[in-house]
Each structure stands twice: as structure tokens, then as C-alpha cells.
Amino acid sequence: xxxxxxxxxxxxxxxxxxxxxxxxxxxxxxxxxxxxxxxxxxxxxxxxxxxxxxxxxxxxxxxxxxxxxxxxxxxxxxxxxxxxxxxxxxxxxxxxxxxxxxxxxxxxxxxxxxxxxxxxxxxxxxxxxxxxxxxxxxxxxxxxxxxxxxxxxxxxxx
Amino acid sequence: xxxxxxxxxxxxxxxxxxxxxxxxxxxxxxxxxxxxxxxxxxxxxxxxxxxxxxxxxxxxxxxxxxxxxxxxxxxxxxxx
Numbered sequence: 001x002x003x004x005x006x007x008x009x010x011x012x013x014x015x016x017x018x019x020x021x022x023x024x025x026x027x028x029x030x031x032x033x034x035x036x037x038x039x040x041x042x043x044x045x046x047x048x049x050x051x052x053x054x055x056x057x058x059x060x061x062x063x064x065x066x067x068x069x070x071x072x073x074x075x076x077x078x079x080x081x082x083x084x085x086x087x088x089x090x091x092x093x094x095x096x097x098x099x100x101x102x103x104x105x106x107x108x109x110x111x112x113x114x115x116x117x118x119x120x121x122x123x124x125x126x127x128x129x130x131x132x133x134x135x136x137x138x139x140x141x142x143x144x145x146x147x148x149x150x151x152x153x154x155x156x157x158x
Numbered sequence: 159x160x161x162x163x164x165x166x167x168x169x170x171x172x173x174x175x176x177x178x179x180x181x182x183x184x185x186x187x188x189x190x191x192x193x194x195x196x197x198x199x200x201x202x203x204x205x206x207x208x209x210x211x212x213x214x215x216x217x218x219x220x221x222x223x224x225x226x227x228x229x230x231x232x233x234x235x236x237x238x
Binding site: 041057058059060062063066067088099100120123124125126127128129130131132141142143144149 | 211215
């Protein structure tokens, strides 16, 4: 756990996170921001035709945190933002467990919506995490999707 | 020495999570040297799906290397 500056919080952790606590951290003693956008990614039960029973998330510790910091810094250059909180878990997760959290506060909703989506799109294509699914057919690594790469590339056109 | 790390599918296929290499001029040379370790190594190191990061930053094969650098090889990421 590490906080980058007063208003950025980035954490790569095995333990779960609490949505209410994260929301409070974005809003408490923050009277300048009128918008909060949050995103939570969960383990789902079905992927590419296979019935998933659990997920193993491997990561590259030294780079994971650094890449998330870089992504948050890029978001700050594009939008006018208040507080940013990003949490990504690693280890073994069960169905419906929380994997990732992105929370952004801003004066206006447009900035908060844009930054939240941008951070997720870049996180999915730049941050060094790898999913291994446990399914009825055994263990298999998840393939990177071209659609995710395209979504991140689209931001470079905007 | 250059510290070399492997992650996810690459780590499993090579059955190696890390090793030390003598100095290499750049990432391309490091890939060539690692390819000499065997058929699987050659296949993995020359694959387009084998990305490289030097000192925790994604980079291409022309990236210069110096002693003390940490080079990681891994497949396209799938987090989030």
C-alpha cells in the first residue's frame, strides 16, 4: 500500500477492498468536487465458452504499481481531476470477488467519467497483470483481447 | 550483470522465473543470447507475443542495456 501524493492513492494488494471506504476517501472533506465516478471489476463465471470457477492473478510487483502511477499521471494531464484511487488485487480470487477498483472525483462529471474509463482502458493494456482461469476444463491463461488494445489506442486519437 | 525476469505463460514454458546474464548491448542481443539456451527459448524469445520491459518500463528491442538493469519478459497483459 502506498499513496503517491495527497490526492492519488494506488494500491496493489491481495486483500479485498471496501467500496464504502473507498467512496468516503474520495468524498470526505472534499467540497470542491461535485462528481464521483467509480468502477469495480469482478470475477465472472463464464469466459470464452468456458465455465470459470476461480481466477489466479499473477503480477510483476515492481512494475505494477509504477505503471498504475504512470496511467494516473496521464489521466491528470487530460482532465481536471480531484482525487484518484486505484486498487488492483492479485492472488487467487473466487467467483464474484472484486478484482479492481478505480475511483475519480472531479468538479464536473464529464472529467470524472472520462478519466475513469481512460484509467481502466490503459490498465487493461499496460499494467503487468495476467489472469489464469480455473474452469471445468482445467487451468488456462486468458488471452489478451484485440478489442481492449483498440479501446486504449482510441484514446490516442482523442 | 543483467537481471532477467519471466512472467505468466513465459515463466511456465521456460520453467524459469529469473536468471542473471552477462552484459548485452540491447534487448535484441539479450533475446539472441537467451535463444541459444534451447528450442523453447528460441521460440519464446523471437515471438511477437513476448514483450519486454527494462527497469519496469515497456520498451522495444533497440533499448540499450547496462549492468544492473532489470529486464522482464512477459506476454500481453490481461489484468483489470
